[in-house]
Amino acid sequence: MLTSHTSANGSLRTVSRRIEHSSTYSFPVEQVHAGLTTEQYWRDRIAEVGGPGATLDEVTTGPGTISVSMSQSIPAEHLPSIVAKVRSGDLVIARTETWNALDGGRASGTFTARVTGAPAEISGSQTLTSEGSGTKVQVTGKAEVKIPLIGGKIEGAIGDEVLRLIDKEQEFTQRWLGA
Template identity: 55%
Template sequence: MARRIPHSASYPQPVDQVHRAVTSERYWRDRLDAVGGGGAELRHVATGEGTIDVEMAQSIPAEHLPAVVSKIRPGDLIITRTETWGALAGDSATGTFSARVEGLPGEVTGTLTLAPQNTGAAITLDGRVEVKLPLIGGKIEAVIAEQVVELLDAEHDFTEGWIAAAN
């Protein structure tokens, strides 16, 4: 059974500034340096006319993992994440994201929407996490969903500051 991960992040900056940031290779390198954790790396970046396709790897040290996760997957967790953003279409843009953990039968997937909100912009994430393990899959999904939201909040804080500094 999959668990939904709804999340929304508001920005005081307009859509075009937020979009310019999330489709910039420099932004991704800086974001990974700031909030990616130890051993984080940008594995692939492809940019186009207002578009981007990113793949990165991040790790969570074993000592920060709950026991339910450590029992089935000992050691540090290596997470491979992808994110894509399309070009602006009017005053909005859409994207997709995914994440998978090496050695665990599960994934996080979803869509992203960047749109105007009041005098700024918002990125709305509609995601889901699914771990295909009998009996304990739901517990692990809950842990992952919580961790994803914490990471999204940290990435939002970074993004807001990065855009303000760039303008």
């Protein structure tokens, strides 16, 4: 689901698009959390669905926790025309993702994605919960592009791409947990 929220910020109008997505896995919450908090999962995920030139830049683990920094790029030829009009070349995206320890069948985390050299950012939270014998991951956030007049159109394009990427990452996670 992609919804919008508009606010005023001085003379620059800032539009943000709300992002909501949920994923379900057929594995118990403990197994999903254990996978998401291992470095090997992230190495495998970036290799399979990270795209051209993707790198895993930093991984910090603790007891049941993880913080990951990665870089991904979208080749210029795959960018929506509205994005190509305001920024030439490949889009480089710096991403972070965190997961906290599992507590009572629930874990929370955060995510960010910033477009290098552009006033575009996606940020939000994620929650991992038990659902029957499986697991549900709920993602909520916002995409924000601070470009007058066309920022909202770019946010829509970015939001759509983020949702497609989340779907690919979900498919990978389901396969990886089953391996």
